[in-house]
Structures are given as structure tokens and as C-alpha cells.
Amino acid sequence: xxxxxxxxxPAPVVTSTPAPGPSEPTAPPVVRPATKESTAVASLMxxxxxxxxxxxxxxxxxxxxxxxxxxxRNPRLWSELARVRFQQRDYAQAESTALRSESWAGKDxxxxxxxxxxxxxxxxARGDSPxxxxxxxxxxxxxx
Amino acid sequence: xxxxxxxxxxxxxxxLGTTAVFLAFVLHLDLRVQAEFEGRRFALPARIYAxxxxxxxxxxxARGDIEDELRELGYRVGGRADESGWFLSNGSELxxxxxxxxxxxxxxxxxxIRISFDNGTVARLADSEGRELPLARLEPLxxxxxxxxxxxxxxxxxxAEVPKHFVDELVATEDRKFFSHHGFDLRAIGRxxxxxxxxxxxxxxxxxxxxxxxxxxxxxxxxxxRKGTELVMAVLLEAHYSKQEILExxxxxxYLGQDRDRAVHGVxxxxxxxxxxxxxxxxxxESAMLVGLVKGPAIYDPRRHPQRALERRxxxxxxxxxxxxxxxxxxxVARSTPLGVVQKPLVGTSPYPAFQQLVHRQLRRDYDxxxxxSEGLRIFTSLDPRVQGAAERALAKKLDDFDRTKRFGPxxxxxxxxxxxxxxxxxxxxxxxxxxxxxGYNRAMDAARPVGSxxxxxxxxxxxAEPSKYTLITPLDDGxxxxxxxxxxDWAPQNYDKKFHGVVPxxxxxxxxxxxxxxxxxxxxxxxKVLGTVKKLGVERExxxxxxxxxxxxxxxxxxxxxxxxxxxxxxxxxxxxxxxEVTTQEGKPLQRYPLNVExxxxxxxxxxxxxxxxxxxxEGTAQGLRNFLPPEVNAAGKTxxxxxxxxxxxxxxxxxxxxxxxxxxxxxxxxxxxxxASALPIWGDLMAALGAEPLAQPKPERIEDVWxxxxxxxxxxxxxxxxxxxxxxxGSAPADRAPCASAVGAAVDAVDNTVKKAxxxxxxxxxx
Numbered sequence: 001x002x003x004x005x006x007x008x009x010p011a012p013v014v015t016s017t018p019a020p021g022p023s024e025p026t027a028p029p030v031v032r033p034a035t036k037e038s039t040a041v042a043s044l045m046x047x048x049x050x051x052x053x054x055x056x057x058x059x060x061x062x063x064x065x066x067x068x069x070x071x072x073r074n075p076r077l078w079s080e081l082a083r084v085r086f087q088q089r090d091y092a093q094a095e096s097t098a099l100r101s102e103s104w105a106g107k108d109x110x111x112x113x114x115x116x117x118x119x120x121x122x123x124x125a126r127g128d129s130p131x132x133x134x135x136x137x138x139x140x141x142x143x144x
Numbered sequence: 145x146x147x148x149x150x151x152x153x154x155x156x157x158x159x160l161g162t163t164a165v166f167l168a169f170v171l172h173l174d175l176r177v178q179a180e181f182e183g184r185r186f187a188l189p190a191r192i193y194a195x196x197x198x199x200x201x202x203x204x205x206a207r208g209d210i211e212d213e214l215r216e217l218g219y220r221v222g223g224r225a226d227e228s229g230w231f232l233s234n235g236s237e238l239x240x241x242x243x244x245x246x247x248x249x250x251x252x253x254x255x256x257i258r259i260s261f262d263n264g265t266v267a268r269l270a271d272s273e274g275r276e277l278p279l280a281r282l283e284p285l286x287x288x289x290x291x292x293x294x295x296x297x298x299x300x301x302x303x304a305e306v307p308k309h310f311v312d313e314l315v316a317t318e319d320r321k322f323f324s325h326h327g328f329d330l331r332a333i334g335r336x337x338x339x340x341x342x343x344x345x346x347x348x349x350x351x352x353x354x355x356x357x358x359x360x361x362x363x364x365x366x367x368x369x370r371k372g373t374e375l376v377m378a379v380l381l382e383a384h385y386s387k388q389e390i391l392e393x394x395x396x397x398x399y400l401g402q403d404r405d406r407a408v409h410g411v412x413x414x415x416x417x418x419x420x421x422x423x424x425x426x427x428x429x430e431s432a433m434l435v436g437l438v439k440g441p442a443i444y445d446p447r448r449h450p451q452r453a454l455e456r457r458x459x460x461x462x463x464x465x466x467x468x469x470x471x472x473x474x475x476x477v478a479r480s481t482p483l484g485v486v487q488k489p490l491v492g493t494s495p496y497p498a499f500q501q502l503v504h505r506q507l508r509r510d511y512d513x514x515x516x517x518s519e520g521l522r523i524f525t526s527l528d529p530r531v532q533g534a535a536e537r538a539l540a541k542k543l544d545d546f547d548r549t550k551r552f553g554p555x556x557x558x559x560x561x562x563x564x565x566x567x568x569x570x571x572x573x574x575x576x577x578x579x580x581x582x583x584g585y586n587r588a589m590d591a592a593r594p595v596g597s598x599x600x601x602x603x604x605x606x607x608x609a610e611p612s613k614y615t616l617i618t619p620l621d622d623g624x625x626x627x628x629x630x631x632x633x634d635w636a637p638q639n640y641d642k643k644f645h646g647v648v649p650x651x652x653x654x655x656x657x658x659x660x661x662x663x664x665x666x667x668x669x670x671x672x673k674v675l676g677t678v679k680k681l682g683v684e685r686e687x688x689x690x691x692x693x694x695x696x697x698x699x700x701x702x703x704x705x706x707x708x709x710x711x712x713x714x715x716x717x718x719x720x721x722x723x724x725x726e727v728t729t730q731e732g733k734p735l736q737r738y739p740l741n742v743e744x745x746x747x748x749x750x751x752x753x754x755x756x757x758x759x760x761x762x763x764e765g766t767a768q769g770l771r772n773f774l775p776p777e778v779n780a781a782g783k784t785x786x787x788x789x790x791x792x793x794x795x796x797x798x799x800x801x802x803x804x805x806x807x808x809x810x811x812x813x814x815x816x817x818x819x820x821x822a823s824a825l826p827i828w829g830d831l832m833a834a835l836g837a838e839p840l841a842q843p844k845p846e847r848i849e850d851v852w853x854x855x856x857x858x859x860x861x862x863x864x865x866x867x868x869x870x871x872x873x874x875x876g877s878a879p880a881d882r883a884p885c886a887s888a889v890g891a892a893v894d895a896v897d898n899t900v901k902k903a904x905x906x907x908x909x910x911x912x913x
Contacts, residue, residue: 039278040200058737059249062726065568065740070200072567072801073843081740096717096742103715103748104843 037074041067045080052084060084075104075111082118091122098122113142170376177377178384180360181393188300188520188730189291192494192503193284194527195572195725196247199259200279203266204836207238209530210259214240216285216529218420218486228254229420236261245283246732248524248725252281264836285529288494290504290516291406299412300520300730303392305424306411310431311391312469317435317460319352320467323387327353327378353378355438356394400434401441408441418446420486428470429478432460433485446485454483497583498576499527502703502723505589510736511727520730525723526570528563531835535561535573535804536580538830542823543578543808552793552808552823553816559808559827560587562706566803568740569710569719574703585811592699593792593809597657597820598785599678599696601712601754603666604654606677608757609750611874616651616757617858622661623647627691635691637663640786640819649858651757651871655765657784659695666694680745682707682718696785705796706805712755713781713798715842716746748845749874755781755842756872758797766821767795773829774799778837782828784820791815793823800838804828848872854883862886 037045044067051060064081071077078101086094098115105112116139123132197213199205214231223230223241231240237260244254256272257280269277291297315322321329329351350358357377358364381390401408401417408417414434415423426434436456437444446453458479465475494500503525507516515521539559547555563573576586585591607614622645627635637659639645644660653661666674674694675687687698700708703721711718719742727736758781761767766784774780782797793808806824810816850870854861858879861868865885 038200038202039276040202043278058734061739062249062737066198068568068740069565070198070203072565092743093739093741096744099744100717100742103717103845106843 075101094122109142187518189289190521196284197282298410301412313435316464327382433457499574528572532573534834563804566713594787596696596785596787605754611877618650620661622658625660655760681711716751717742718745773833786819789815793818795824851878857883859883
């Protein structure tokens with residue numbers, strides 16, 4: 001009765017993640033420089049990463065949002081949240097959240113390249129190939 | 145012979161008939177008793193919580209604020225090591241024994257933490273062994289509930305959770321034969337009847353079962369018929385349900401107190417309400433006090449009649465001793481302890497009715513009203529009690545001042561405040577009126593008033609989105625302006641000071657809130673485009689498509705204004721304002737999460753420029769009064785608003801960590817002498833000063849460059865030019881030519897500066913930093 005009225009959130013637990021096939025959009029892999037967050041935020045990020053690895057995506061997102069309340073200007077947090085949204089298949093939010101990371105990213109070119117690659121993947125997943133191409137070009141500019 | 149058999153027949157019909165009627169009646173009662181009993185188990189109110197305070201090193205918070213919140217959570221000062229729910233001051237440190245709590249993301253166990261402070265900031269967090277803790281989340285403060293009809297509130301407990309001594313005391317005092325009778329106790333009834341005859345008083349002859357049944361009725365009649373019905377129902381109840389089931393339901397049903405308009409039912413909630421504890425942790429003496437309340441929660445209210453409550457408690461203890469349930473020593477110890485009742489928790493149906501209405505409205509989109517009132521949902525919100533308190537105080541105090549001095553009109557001013565987190569759109573406080581406790585007209589959400597100049601940033605933002613046409617220094621004509629449109633009277637807006645100011649830079653027209661210049665600009669750009677901007681900013685309401693809308697002759701509530709300014713404060717990323725974070729079931733199973741959603745409504749550059757212009761409103765424009773409240777480093781951005789005939793005063797603005805909208809006016813919309821700067825601004829200033837404001841420093845987008853401008857010529861200048869200002873421009877939109885006052889030295893310095901900048905960025909790209 002209650003379930004019928006409540007908007008169903010994405011299922012918080014996934015028992016096994018299917019291996020991505022060629023048609024399955026995947027988040028591009030990431031290489032990051034050492035982070036310099038406060039210990040509070042660092043511990044929340046660790047917790048979020050563990051949740052993501054275990055498929056508990058809603059929990060991961062909630063934890064990252066908790067971290068964002070402590071350091072709202074941290075572009076890495078926004079970037080990680082974008083990544084989780086991507087895995088939750090909310091590609092529109094993945095792109096918007098990555099763009100939010102961009103606004104704080106400043107000179108962190110490695111992070112910016114990450115963000116643009118994620119945006120490219122998100123656009124590709126929504127069928128926007130030209131947009132995806134533009135995003136890939138932007139990413140490569142930051143990779144030099 | 146025939147007559148006798150006829151009489152016998154009539155009598156037997158009569159007897160049969162009466163028996164049949166009686167049986168039908170009993171059957172009806174039987175069905176009713178079962179229905180009521182089953183129904184009792186399920187109606188639980190929804191419980192609403194504020195945000196949990198998250199402690200970490202570096203958090204700016206006064207120790208007193210943490211202690212206040214702990215006190216409101218019912219934490220006591222000092223406690224045993226094996227207990228939770230207490231705190232203790234220890235020099236510059238605070239020891240807290242945090243209670244366990246079921247959050248949306250799982251159960252958080254009880255823990256001990258030590259908080260070290262340094263100058264209004266948390267310096268360090270440690271556990272009981274002194275090991276550093278990165279983070280500690282306190283329980284959220286309950287701030288209200290959505291109650292079943294009758295505003296009853298309860299916390300369900302299972303019989304196993306209730307201490308044995310509690311049941312012993314209850315039986316000893318209320319119904320000594322509970323475990324052996326079948327619903328009623330003849331001897332008890334006899335004693336009661338005797339006491340009625342003797343002293344005209346009714347001494348309860350009701351068993352626990354009868355008392356439970358009494359609760360099934362809506363009206364408290366005490367007639368013989370009612371008592372008879374209740375007796376039959378009690379017997380039926382005992383026939384259907386076990387002693388344990390009856391006792392458990394009784395313990396969850398019994399009325400034990402009143403908290404303003406909230407009725408406290410059941411021992412679970414009573415244990416929290418009076419002792420800040422869970423029922424399983426109640427001591428002998430504490431349980432005895434609660435058992436004593438059964439007879440009359442108002443008469444024996446420990447907070448209003450402590451002496452009477454103490455005597456009643458000791459009577460309960462005595463009766464328990466008499467029946468041998470406790471030893472003489474236990475009795476002696478218990479009766480000599482003080483009552484131990486904690487400060488009344490700040491709940492009621494809600495001390496924050498305006499915020500609660502926002503929560504309720506958002507919940508109704510996803511949940512049935514019936515489920516909200518009966519399923520025991522736990523709702524976690526973003527309310528920040530500290531911010532809420534500061535907002536309420538700022539509004540009430542200033543309105544009191546204004547009423548006293550009658551500066552803006554006769555007494556009776558009203559107001560509203562909304563405070564949000566600029567990066568996430570979470571609502572931290574909602575104040576619906578100067579009397580914040582009053583559950584009535586919620587001006588923050590429901591008072592749609594003309595916004596006046598608060599709409600101007602939307603006009604200027606639209607302009608600045610076309611950098612080839614408009615920059616912060618673009619000259620605008622603040623001369624007399626007449627707008628003609630077919631079928632409508634000519635519109636000739638006046639400035640606030642009734643003067644026209646000639647040609648002024650765009651940023652000045654906004655800083656000084658010039659109407660003529662804005663009307664001209666808005667009509668040049670096109671009303672459609674401006675309305676489009678307002679929509680993109682997040683305002684859902686359809687605004688009137690008239691030129692006067694450009695100057696804010698259009699209504700919005702303070703909450704809608706907050707949504708609009710939210711998009712500006714977050715660098716152009718629109719997030720819908722949210723009051724709820726998560727919802728769980730009564731047991732803590734996650735039901736729903738309301739995630740942080742963002743959408744880029746505007747590119748970064750025009751939002752950066754309008755924010756800079758709004759900082760100018762504060763630095764040199766109509767909001768200069770803020771310097772009496774905040775140091776200049778805060779660099780807040782905002783906009784004052786005053787409407788036609790000075791009926792409304794507004795201020796909307798943001799700092800690095802908070803956005804707030806303040807409205808002041810009269811409920812009957814009468815003309816007054818209000819102005820945004822004089823009435824709403826001081827409330828905003830007071831509020832931000834009380835909370836401590838973080839400086840506003842928007843990240844500079846790549847395509848924005850800072851350029852020195854000579855205000856005399858509107859050309860590039862340098863420090864050599866008198867009155868030169870450094871302003872942000874989208875690359876390529878700044879004037880190309882240099883002003884005459886710009887010296888050759890200045891030009892050379894600029895050239896070197898530029899070369900150095902170019903070299904730096906080349907090196908950075910090369911080495912990828």
C-alpha cells in the first residue's frame with residue numbers, strides 16, 4: 001500500500017553487477033592525484049567508494065551529499081557524486097553534477113579531464129553523439 | 145391448565161426474545177471489541193526530525209549551541225558510563241554519551257565522544273579512548289509529527305521491553321487480580337460500590353481490561369449503561385486475547401500526559417517525555433511515577449505538581465511493596481530518590497509549524513494522507529534548529545522595534561523569513577510570521593506579494609548573457625521613460641527618489657535600483673526573454689506578461705523568491721528547494737531518499753557578472769546598510785525591494801554559506817512607509833551576524849577576466865586613473881581602447897603583467913598542474 005504511493009527510488013542493493021556489454025554505458029576509468037580533504041570528508045569518501053563497489057549506490061550518493069555539506073566547494077566530491085549518478089543510470093544528473101564539479105575545478109586539469117570524459121559517456125548514453133564528441137575533445141584538451 | 149401453559153409460553157417467548165436481543169447485542173460488542181483492539185495496534189503518527197548535527201574538526205560552532213541541542217534532545221548533565229544520553233563539561237572539552245539511533249543509512253550504535261573546542265570552532269573529536277574521530281553524527285532533534293485524529297502520539301513498545309517492576313507496580317496499583325480474572329474483578333467492583341455509597345466518590349473498580357475498553361469509546365460517559373457495556377466488552381476481550389496481548393495494548397494505549405496540543409499515549413512515549421529514556425531503562429522509582437499517572441496525568445503532572453506526583457509515586461511503591469514484589473530495601477531506596485523528570489522536550493505537534501507545513505506539502509506529493517498519519521513513518525528533514533531560532537529571533541525583535549517606534553506605519557507589521565543552503569537548495573529555516581509558534585497563516589509559503597525590485601537581477605542577468613551587447617559598464621539611460629502599448633495606459637515608472645539620473649553604467653543602475661533605466665533595458669531586451677530568465681531561475685508561477693512585471697509588479701511568496709535567488713547563489717545551477725532528505729518506516733527500513741539534483745540553468749559567466757553586480761548593491765548601493773552588521777570581507781550579494789506605495793519591504797541575499805529572503809509588510813496590504821533597505825535589510829543583517837557569515841567568493845570562470853576601467857571615459861584604465869575600478873568582463877567584451885589617463889608606464893606594466901600571465905598558463909599546461 002505504501003509502496004504504491006511512494007515514488008520508487010533506485011533499488012539500494014544490487015546482488016551482482018552484470019558485466020558491461022558493448023551497449024552498456026560505462027563510466028570511464030579514473031586516475032586521480034592525491035586528495036587533500038579534511039579527515040572527515042576523506043573518511044566519507046572512503047565510505048562512499050566502499051558502498052559504490054558493493055553496489056549500494058543510494059548509500060554512496062547519500063554519503064557524498066553528507067560530505068558536500070561539509071565541503072561544498074570540493075570539486076572531487078561533486079565529481080564522485082556524478083560518477084555515482086552515472087552508475088545509477090541518471091545520465092542527465094551525471095552530466096549536470098559533473099558540470100558542477102567543473103565550476104569548482106580550477107586548475108585541476110586531471111580532474112577536469114575526468115569530468116569531461118564522464119560527460120561524454122553520459123551524452124553517449126543518452127544518444128547525443130555529437131555532444132559526446134565535443135566532450136571528448138574538451139577532455140583531451142585537459143589531458144595535454 | 146391451558147391458561148398456565150399460555151403464560152408459560154409467553155414467558156418463554158419473552159425470555160427467548162430477550163436472550164436473542166442480548167446475544168445479538170453481545171455479538172455486536174464482540175465484533176466491535178475485536179475491531180477496536182486490532183485497530184489500536186496500527187495507528188502511529190509520522191515522526192519528523194531536524195537535520196542531525198554533524199561534528200568534525202574545523203566546524204564553526206559554539207559549545208553552548210551543542211549543549212543547547214543536547215538538552216533539547218533530553219540529554220541530562222552527567223550520567224553513568226554504561227548509560228547513554230548525557231553530557232558533561234570538562235574544562236575546554238565536552239564529553240557526550242551519544243544515544244543509539246536508527247538513521248536512513250543504518251543503525252548508529254551508542255558511543256562516547258569528547259569534543260575539544262578552540263575559539264568557537266571544534267578543534268578535535270575523540271572517542272572514549274582518546275583516538276581521533278574524523279566525524280561524529282548526533283541524533284536529530286524530533287521537531288514534530290503528523291498525528292492521527294485527536295493528535296494522539298505514541299511510541300510503540302513490546303511487552304518484552306517493559307521492565308518487570310513496571311508491570312508489578314501497575315498490577316499492584318490498578319488491578320491486583322489482573323492475571324487471574326476474566327475481565328472484571330467482583331471484589332474490586334464491590335469495594336468501589338462501597339466507597340461510592342460511603343463517601344460518594346468513585347474509587348476505580350475497573351480492571352486493566354476495563355480501562356482499556358474505556359479507551360475504545362470516543363466520549364467519556366460514565367453512565368450505568370456504558371459501564372455495563374464496557375464490562376461485557378472486557379469479558380469478550382479476555383475471551384479473545386491473552387493477558388499478554390491485553391497488557392501490551394494497554395501499555396501502549398494508556399493516556400499519560402499532555403504536551404500542548406499533543407496527547408501523550410503509552411509508556412514508550414511517556415518514558416521519553418518525562419525521563420528522556422527508553423522504557424526498558426526506567427528505574428523502579430521512575431516506573432512508579434508513570435504508574436501513578438494512570439489515575440490522573442493532569443492532577444499528578446510531575447512538572448506542575450511535583451509534590452503531589454512524589455506522594456502518588458511513593459503510594460505506588462508502597463502498594464508494590466505490600467504485595468511483596470519488591471524488598472523493603474528496594475522500597476526504601478526508591479522512595480527516597482527525587483522525581484528525576486527532565487526538561488520538557490520541545491515537540492508538541494510542532495514548535496516549527498511553518499517548516500512543518502513545507503514538509504507536509506512535499507510529502508503529500510508522494511504519500512497518502514492516511515499513511516502519513518498512521519504508518520509511523522520517520523521523516524528526516526534539513527531544518528537547522530540554530531538557524532531557525534536565529535531567524536525567528538531576528539524577525540520578532542526587529543518587528544517589535546518597528547512597532548514601538550511606528551517608523552514605518554502603525555503597529556502590527558508582519559514578516560517572513562526563508563533560509564537555505566546555497567549549494568544544495570536545502571531549506572534550513574522557515575519563519576511564517578513574527579509569532580513563530582502560531583500554526584496559522586504561513587507567510588513564507590502562502591503570502592504572494594509584489595516583489596518590486598527583487599526582479600531586477602533577472603532583467604540584468606538576461607542582458608549580461610549577451611556580452612557583445614551588455615557588460616557591467618554599458619551606459620544605460622536613466623532618463624524619463626514612457627512605455628506605450630495598445631489597449632493599456634502609458635506606463636511611466638518613477639525612481640524611488642523621484643529623480644532621473646541621466647546616463648549611468650549598468651552596474652550602477654542595479655546598485656541604485658533605478659527604475660527608469662531598468663524599464664528601458666528590459667523593454668529593449670524584450671519582456672519575453674526576461675520572463676524566460678525568471679522561469680529558468682526556477683520560478684514556476686506564470687508571471688504577468690506586462691512591462692510593469694520588469695519592475696516587479698508581480699506576486700511571489702518568499703519561498704519562490706528564495707528559489708529564484710538560489711540559482712544565482714549556486715553559480716547558475718538550479719536545485720529545487722528541498723526540506724526532506726529521507727523517509728524510513730517505523731522500524732527504520734529506508735523507504736525513500738530525496739537526492740541532490742542540479743541543473744545548469746545558465747552558463748557560469750553571466751551569473752558571475754550579476755553576482756558581482758549584486759555585491760555592488762551591498763558595497764556601494766541600496767544595501768550599504770549591511771556594513772552595520774557584517775564586516776566588508778563577507779562581500780555579500782543581494783537586492784533590496786520596495787513596492788508601490790511602500791507596502792512591502794524585501795531583502796534577498798547570500799553569503800558564502802547561506803541564502804536568506806526577508807519580507808516585511810502588513811497583512812491587509814495597506815500603504816506604508818516601508819523600504820527594503822530600512823525594514824527588511826536589518827533583519828537579514830541581524831540574522832547573518834548572529835549565525836556568523838562565510839565570505840562570498842564565487843569561483844571565477846575561465847572566460848572571465850578582470851580589467852581596470854576608468855569610470856570617466858569607460859575605457860581601460862590603470863591605477864593612475866582617479867576612481868579606477870577593476871571589474872570582471874567576459875573575454876573580448878571589455879573596451880579595447882585605453883583611456884588618456886592611463887599612463888605609458890601603466891601600459892608597460894600591463895603588458896609585462898599579461899606576458900607573465902601567458903607564460904604561467906603555458907607552463908601549467910606543459911606540466912599539467
